Amino acid sequence: xxxxxxxxxxxxxxxxxxxxxxxxxxxxxxxxxxxxxxxxxxxxxxxxxxxxxxxxxxxxxxxxxxxxxxxxxxxxxxxxxxxxxxxxxxxxxxxxxxxxxxxxxxxxxxxxxxxxxxxxxxxxxxxxxxxxxxxxxxxxxxxxxxxxxxxxxxxxxxxxxxxxxxxxxxxxxxxxxxxxxxxxxxxxxxxxxxxxxxxxxxxxxxxxxxxxxxxxxxxxxxxxxxxxxxxxxxxxxxxxxxxxxxxxxxxxxxxxxxxxxxxxxxxxxxxxxxxxxxxxxxxxxxxxxxxxxxxxxxxxxxxxxxxxxxxxxxxxxxxxxxxxxxxxxxxxxxxxxxxxxxxxxxxxxxxxxxxxxxxxxxxxxxxxxxxxxxxxxxxxxxxxxxxxxxxxxxxxxxxxxxxxxxxxxxxxxxxxxxxxxxxxxxxxxxxxxxxxxxxxxxxxxxxxxxxxxxxxxxxxxxxxxxxxxxxxxxxxxxxxxxxxxxxxxxxxxxxxxxxxxxxxxxxxxxxxxxxxxxxxxxxxxxxxxxxxxxxxxxxxxxxxxxxxxxxxxxxxxxxxxxxxxxxx
Amino acid sequence: xxxxxxxxxxxxxxxxxxxxxxxxxxxxxxxxxxxxxxxxxxxxxxxxxxxxxxxxxxxxxxxxxxxxxxxxxxxxxxxxxxxxxxxxxxxxxxxxxxxxxxxxxxxxxxxxxxxxxxxxxxxxxxxxxxxxxxxxxxxxxxxxxxxxxxxxxxxxxxxxxxxxxxxxxxxxxxxxxxxxxxxxxxxxxxxxxxxxxxxxxxxxxxxxxxxxxxxx
Numbered sequence: 001x002x003x004x005x006x007x008x009x010x011x012x013x014x015x016x017x018x019x020x021x022x023x024x025x026x027x028x029x030x031x032x033x034x035x036x037x038x039x040x041x042x043x044x045x046x047x048x049x050x051x052x053x054x055x056x057x058x059x060x061x062x063x064x065x066x067x068x069x070x071x072x073x074x075x076x077x078x079x080x081x082x083x084x085x086x087x088x089x090x091x092x093x094x095x096x097x098x099x100x101x102x103x104x105x106x107x108x109x110x111x112x113x114x115x116x117x118x119x120x121x122x123x124x125x126x127x128x129x130x131x132x133x134x135x136x137x138x139x140x141x142x143x144x145x146x147x148x149x150x151x152x153x154x155x156x157x158x159x160x161x162x163x164x165x166x167x168x169x170x171x172x173x174x175x176x177x178x179x180x181x182x183x184x185x186x187x188x189x190x191x192x193x194x195x196x197x198x199x200x201x202x203x204x205x206x207x208x209x210x211x212x213x214x215x216x217x218x219x220x221x222x223x224x225x226x227x228x229x230x231x232x233x234x235x236x237x238x239x240x241x242x243x244x245x246x247x248x249x250x251x252x253x254x255x256x257x258x259x260x261x262x263x264x265x266x267x268x269x270x271x272x273x274x275x276x277x278x279x280x281x282x283x284x285x286x287x288x289x290x291x292x293x294x295x296x297x298x299x300x301x302x303x304x305x306x307x308x309x310x311x312x313x314x315x316x317x318x319x320x321x322x323x324x325x326x327x328x329x330x331x332x333x334x335x336x337x338x339x340x341x342x343x344x345x346x347x348x349x350x351x352x353x354x355x356x357x358x359x360x361x362x363x364x365x366x367x368x369x370x371x372x373x374x375x376x377x378x379x380x381x382x383x384x385x386x387x388x389x390x391x392x393x394x395x396x397x398x399x400x401x402x403x404x405x406x407x408x409x410x411x412x413x414x415x416x417x418x419x420x421x422x423x424x425x426x427x428x429x430x431x432x433x434x435x436x437x438x439x440x441x442x443x444x445x446x447x448x449x450x451x452x453x454x455x456x457x458x459x460x461x462x463x464x465x466x467x468x469x470x471x472x473x474x475x476x477x478x479x480x481x482x483x484x485x486x487x488x489x490x491x492x493x494x495x496x497x498x499x500x501x502x503x504x505x506x507x508x509x510x511x512x513x514x515x516x517x518x519x520x521x522x523x524x525x526x527x528x529x530x531x532x533x534x535x536x537x538x539x540x541x542x543x544x545x546x547x548x549x550x551x552x553x554x555x556x557x558x559x560x561x562x563x564x565x566x567x568x
Numbered sequence: 569x570x571x572x573x574x575x576x577x578x579x580x581x582x583x584x585x586x587x588x589x590x591x592x593x594x595x596x597x598x599x600x601x602x603x604x605x606x607x608x609x610x611x612x613x614x615x616x617x618x619x620x621x622x623x624x625x626x627x628x629x630x631x632x633x634x635x636x637x638x639x640x641x642x643x644x645x646x647x648x649x650x651x652x653x654x655x656x657x658x659x660x661x662x663x664x665x666x667x668x669x670x671x672x673x674x675x676x677x678x679x680x681x682x683x684x685x686x687x688x689x690x691x692x693x694x695x696x697x698x699x700x701x702x703x704x705x706x707x708x709x710x711x712x713x714x715x716x717x718x719x720x721x722x723x724x725x726x727x728x729x730x731x732x733x734x735x736x737x738x739x740x741x742x743x744x745x746x747x748x749x750x751x752x753x754x755x756x757x758x759x760x761x762x763x764x765x766x767x768x769x770x771x772x773x774x775x776x777x778x779x780x781x782x783x784x
Contacts, residue, residue: 465670
């Protein structure tokens with residue numbers, strides 16, 4: 001009876017094992033070997049702690065480490081606090097689905113494009129300075145480092161503008177599983193203020209549902225490279241950026257301390273997650289004591305309002321950053337205190353046409369291939385669960401999150417070594433494979449809940465009508481799930497377009513995408529050309545989300561339950 | 569034609585049996601009603617007979633349909649129709665296409681298939697609604713369309729899982745009458761689970777109480 005299902009499940013397990021888990025394991029293993037002095041290609045074959053000593057002695061190492069910890073942990077905690085405060089204030093007052101739609105642009109835009117836009121806005125000659133200029137009497141850009149500042153403030157801000165909307169989405173979807181209004185009524189009837197009910201009753205229920213996404217945000221913030229290159233301090237940079245530079249140092253022996261740094265990066269993320277778990281346990285104990293005291297203190301309101309105001313300010317700056325990309329890409333003459341360009345031109349677009357066309361086609365190819373593969377695997381996995389009529393084992397769930405929790409820099413070098421050994425390095429295949437490691441988890445996570453939310457009785461009804469497993473999949477599940485499937489694909493496109501390190505490492509610098517070009521251009525040269533690349537980079541995910549909205553609406557225009565008019 | 573359960577019992581994941589072993593003979597055209605407290609496993613019993621049992625449940629005993637052992641057949645090969653309290657029409661298909669979904673493939677040709685569906689629609693008072701979006705039907709129309717979809721698949725037995733519990737009181741009598749008239753005219757063995765005694769009375773057949781084994 002379950003023979004068919006078993007075959008499918010075995011196939012999925014083999015693909016996941018060889019395609020997703022093995023590369024990460026091999027990557028970590030090879031990087032780890034180099035971190036302890038074994039690099040046969042360069043004649044190094046003695047196990048030693050040398051690379052670690054070299055790493056510690058590298059100029060700026062301690063500062064890099066400090067920067068990484070401050071920006072990564074700081075941005076995550078601040079984002080979490082702000083997002084929670086915002087939800088507490090606004091949740092009862094807003095339409096959740098409309099709110100989620102408003103977040104879409106912030107979720108879709110790649111980190112690098114947001115960073116480029118922010119640099120435009122925050123720079124001494126940027127929009128904010130231009131708005132202040134007439135009042136402050138500036139006729140030239142002020143001489144302060146507002147971007148790439150030594151404290152990593154611009155980087156922290158950039159990370160928060162991307163992470164707050166993500167956490168808002170995650171918290172909103174968790175809240176939809178909790179009877180918030182009834183708990184709020186019950187709590188307030190017992191004399192607790194709104195903010196206190198939120199902290200004492202709602203958040204403890206929300207946390208287990210958002211714990212994993214928060215870990216992902218933490219891991220990302222600690223190991224981000226593209227955004228840190230654009231917004232972070234450059235000398236010394238954060239650890240992940242420093243390690244990336246050391247890996248591409250002209251002296252090949254630098255690979256040894258670079259590998260040690262890469263492993264250190266993975267250890268830092270592991271320790272940070274462990275710290276979060278310890279903090280969770282401590283807050284649990286403390287919170288229980290606090291709750292048992294029964295204090296009604298209704299004074300949390302001002303803090304919540306402040307958090308909401310800050311979230312709105314972050315979103316405003318983020319929106320300004322997105323607009324500035326387009327404006328710069330079409331600006332011609334734009335001297336300092338002017339708020340808008342004095343003359344406009346499409347010249348930046350036409351003069352760089354060869355470059356961006358090539359980068360755009362590479363990006364499209366990579367997005368198409370990685371999303372196609374990931375979607376196929378995700379559907380096969382979910383269908384395998386259906387056919388076996390099993391729910392997902394916890395270890396399988398953990399497997400999905402694994403690539404998102406291990407820093408990319410920790411295993412990409414080693415993976416490249418592995419790819420070299422099988423003759424795959426430097427080609428488009430290697431880049432597709434490496435990107436798919438990160439696209440698949442997001443596609444899988446996005447598709448799992450809607451897939452399981454499909455009424456199992458509807459599938460039973462189809463079976464009772466004589467439809468076999470294949471017909472149930474193709475004629476019932478896939479058409480009914482077309483909207484979540486396309487949404488998962490759009491998320492996959494956004495993730496693929498945003499990939500920087502996998503393209504850089506696996507493409508051996510030969511495969512230029514919109515993201516690699518935008519990051520390279522951001523370090524100087526012409527803002528207008530950078531604006532062109534970043535606009536395209538942001539535009540692709542937007543287009544994908546738009547398609548995910550329009551296609552089901554058109555296909556199912558005569559089906560009220562599916563056209564999106566009433567659903568979600 | 570008959571549906572026979574022989575010492576059917578179901579154990580859950582932790583190994584405990586849901587109810588006492590059930591042996592039952594349902595001749596063609598009869599409607600047997602199974603009643604029992606909620607949580608005793610009435611729906612699970614229907615899942616077992618229809619071949620929809622989820623992983624973790626263990627089935628012992630046998631299910632015979634017209635003398636053939638179907639216990640190990642997949643659901644789609646059993647020819648056992650299934651009705652729920654919700655109509656569960658496929659939302660992406662028109663009303664007519666919902667009905668033709670279950671129409672056996674050996675009825676060939678566009679015109680005869682369409683005619684069969686149109687005939688079923690008019691029997692159910694749904695004439696002219698072939699192209700309609702199921703989401704625009706009234707509750708009663710939806711329930712009748714779902715029943716016709718099940719019957720068009722030419723089932724050899726029928727399972728009804730609290731089929732009327734979501735309908736308004738007025739509609740409920742009408743749907744009971746409609747359903748049992750159709751079932752009797754098709755002369756298929758039918759098993760219904762419900763906790764509404766009126767359902768059992770309307771069905772007119774024997775009533776069996778499913779006894780739980782778990783401590784209260």
